Amino acid sequence: GAVVSQHPSWVICKSGTSVKIECRSLDFQATTMFWYRQFPKQSLMLMATSNEGSKATYEQGVEKDKFLINHASLTLSTLTVTSAHPEDSSFYICSAAPDRNSPLHFGNGTRLTVT
Amino acid sequence: EDQVTQSPEALRLQEGESSSLNCSYTVSGLRGLFWYRQDPGKGPEFLFTLYSAGEEKEKERLKATLTKKESFLHITAPKPEDSATYLCAVQAWDGNEKLTFGTGTRLTIIP
8 A cells, every 4th residue: 555656757848847746655645745856966955845725835945936836636746946956956755644643654766867 | 975895896706605794873863774676778676684783684595683883794605696785774763664775786706
């Protein structure tokens, strides 16, 4: 149980375009989902907390107008990287838990490459 | 601010050679300490949650322990398939479920 699915697993886009990443909880409902970013050989850094039916909460230093988060249902959160630049190239991973007493489960990540 | 430090950064072991990975942490109030395994190009896979000092959890060749300042992940008689990056994370009692991660230990088991 507690499966989190992420799509796409990899994407290549041109500088200046936008990319949408989907995160779904397959066998549970999640009022909260977390978006992380991971650079090579570095740890996971929390970008934002996605809240169903309300605005996302962004970590300090993360541009909310660049990384748009929409949590429209209890099983789906999306991250849109707008006007992507090469420095946005990274590994983006989402996570969610069935309830507050369960561990977070992670999707398999999305490798974004901006050319 | 919550902090997690893992050591060593990388560890190479011969198959069957037991060892331990360290995770030192500072957190305002520990709600839980988590161990995850991450394979290249994949998301982290949950291994253990520890809640209080003295607690131990085991799964196959892995055993996790917790004190008030650090956690250890002991690996006994490892196999090549245990090769991965092992991540430690803490969750605080601040009303938020978010995890603060360490940078991980990259473990390589040589056949």
